[in-house]
Amino acid sequence: MTEQGSDFTADYHIDCTKPLVDEKLRMAWQKIVDMLADVINVPAALVMQVHPTTIEVFSTSNSGSANPYEQGESTKLGSGLYCETVLRSQAPLLVTNALTDPDWNHNPDLELGMIFYYGVPLLWPDGTAFGTLCILDCQERQLANWAQNLIHILQKNIESGLKILYMQQQTLQTTLQLNQALESTIMALVSALACRDPYTAQHQTRVADLTLKIAVQLGLHHELHQGLYLGAAIHDVGKIYVPSEILNRPGKLSIPEFEIIKSHPMVGAQIVKDIKFPWPIQDLILQHHERLDGSGYPYGLAGDDILLEARILSVADVVEAMSSHRPYRSALGLDAALDVVRSGRGILYDADVVDACLLLFEQQQYRNDWDSKIYADQRYQ
Ligand SMILES: [Fe+2]
DSSP, rough: OOOOOOTTTTTTOOOOSSOOOHHHHHHHHHHHHHHHHHHHHEEEEEEEEHHHEEEEEEEEEEOTTTOOOTTEOOOOTTSSOOHHHHHHHHOOOOEGGGGGOOOTTTTTGGGGGGEEEEEEEOOOTOOOOEEEEEEEEEEEEOOOOOHHHHHHHHHHHHHHHHHHHHHHHHHHHHHHHHHHHHHHHHHHHHHHHHOHHHHHHHHHHHHHHHHHHHHHHHTOOGGEEEHHHHHHHHGGGGGSOOHHHHHSSSSSOOHHHHHHHHTTHHHHHHHTSSSSOSOOHHHHHTTTTTOOSOOOSOOOOOOSSSOOHHHHHHHHHHHHHHHSOOOOOOOOOOHHHHHHHHTBBEEEEEEEEHHHHHHHHHSSHHHHHHHHHHHHHHHOO
């Protein structure tokens, strides 16, 4: 026998990971208990919610001063309440007169004058307990079949609401798991690229960090953050098909060599095209060298035809690329890089994005972090 005050999770089939009941459902249940008390003509109709150590009045009928139960009131489990038996057995319970019933003539609800009880369990779809739906009266009575049937219909109605909450939680968990799997896929691509081309790998990591920070600065909705970060983390994945001797060769590139480099957004988009991302990662890769005035590549898209995420990425890409060391040139420095995006503000680069980026680097802490990352990467070479 479990002692009073201890955890009753196992005894009453409680699962604490279940979702919270939202306000809409709470209001619907309020109407149910009000209607129940009214139609069956009892002083109290309740939805009770069970917790590991207590049971709480979740909804209570607005049936006047004869109803002694208030919303939010809790009683410790183990007190011998009617509802505890319903929860333990997961079956309906009818007590017509507790005063004459030796099993019930000491239960706590007698102190409130409630001698009649009928309750049914409320279960989540996996069989764990939410609580009970019950009616109580201060006089002995029988319960007609129609009244029992009504309570069972309302029990199913409440459990339908619980099922919707449960399914929403399951869908959310599945989505999170899928997103984690996709994130692993992307990180595998990043690792594959890092073995062959450490400069590009380091570039992508820093660009992803700056892209995300600009997005936050712009107030972009948090649901877009993960996709933006991951897209930025592989935006140059198409360079995997550019020969190393072109990627890492010091000096100016020939026109044919530059044409090969320019193919990387399309190649990158092709690499990820069959992965069903919930974010526009393919377009992000494809558009990160497009420019606001249409002078970019591969398609020469202009203005709002370029995805906002790609407009953010392109600014972060330019700042990182120009401020960092490359095999074919030394670092130009952060200030020179910021000058480049500043001079292209509203022409090549989205004005709001440039402003957000400049604002970010006005913070000494971010500037220090950025410098230390570049220093670390030069050591990494
Ligand atoms: Fe690129």
